[in-house]
Amino acid sequence: MISEHLKDFEVVLASKSPRRAQLLKEVGVDFTIGTKSGVEEIFPRGxxxxxxxxxxxxxxxxxxxxxxxxxxxxxITADTIVCLGDEVLGKPADRQDAIKMLQKLSGNKHSVITGVTLMSKNKKVTFAVDTKVYFKQMSNQEIEYYVDHYKPFDKAGAYGIQEWIGMTGIETIEGSYFNVVGLPVQKLYTELMKF
Structure with missing residues (x-):
């Protein structure tokens, strides 16, 4: 259905994330992966x-x-950020940074926000989807086990909801689960069908 709707486009997912590619594929979009190198993810204050x-x-x-x-x-481009209060948690620099991030998230509620941009020569649409995630209080042993076994260094906030920590540490979420995985597919599908 969606592939028929987008038949006049050559759809390119500009992301190295295998999770985003899998989600887009499962929605039924035919696409290739963009290979251009990334940008430095720096944003203006305020x-x-x-x-x-x-x-x-x-x-x-x-x-x-x-x-x-x-x-x-x-x-199609996307960027997912994890926000705890006023702080934006990016990808951890190393093991210690990942452990510190998860210690902050432990026992707290945070927001996972994915911004998505759709761009063709005639049109550009950008939107963001926000999901609230509640972590139980986790022990340092649990946090270190997760970091050492799953090495979440390519993930904002140092975790993947689809991995062990999501199954054992997340009590509830409000909003789109797939947004936390990295792509708000329901909203993306809706926007692509309007494109």
Whole structure:
């Protein structure tokens, strides 16, 4: 259904995330993976968390601007951030950083916000989806076990909800589960069907 709707586009997912690729595939979108190198994920001060996620997804799409101008490409970019209070937690630098992040998240509620940009030569749409995640109080032993066995260094907030820590540590979520995995597929599907 969606592949028929998007048949006039060459859809490109500009992401190295295997989780995003799997989710997009399962929704029924035919696409290729964009291979352009990433951007430095720096954002201006003073933006709201939603604005940060949208800004970063638009920044990622900007490297494809020349490609869409002369083609029928539809570029999809996404950026997921984890927010605890006013703090934005990116990807951990190393083991110790990952442990520190998870210690902060333990016993607390945080937001996972994914900004998504859809861009073709005639149109650009950016949106963000926010999911609230509640972690139980976790022991240092549990946190270190997870970090050592799953090495979540490529994940914002130092965890993947689909992994062991999501099964054992997350008490409840409010909003889209798939958003926490890295792509708010329900909202993305809706926006692609309008594109």
């Amino acid at each position: 933006l709201s968390h939603q604005e940060v996620a949208k800004y970063l997804s638009e920044l990622k799409s900007s490297v494809y601007q020349d490609e869409v101008t002369e083609s029928n490409k539809l570029i």
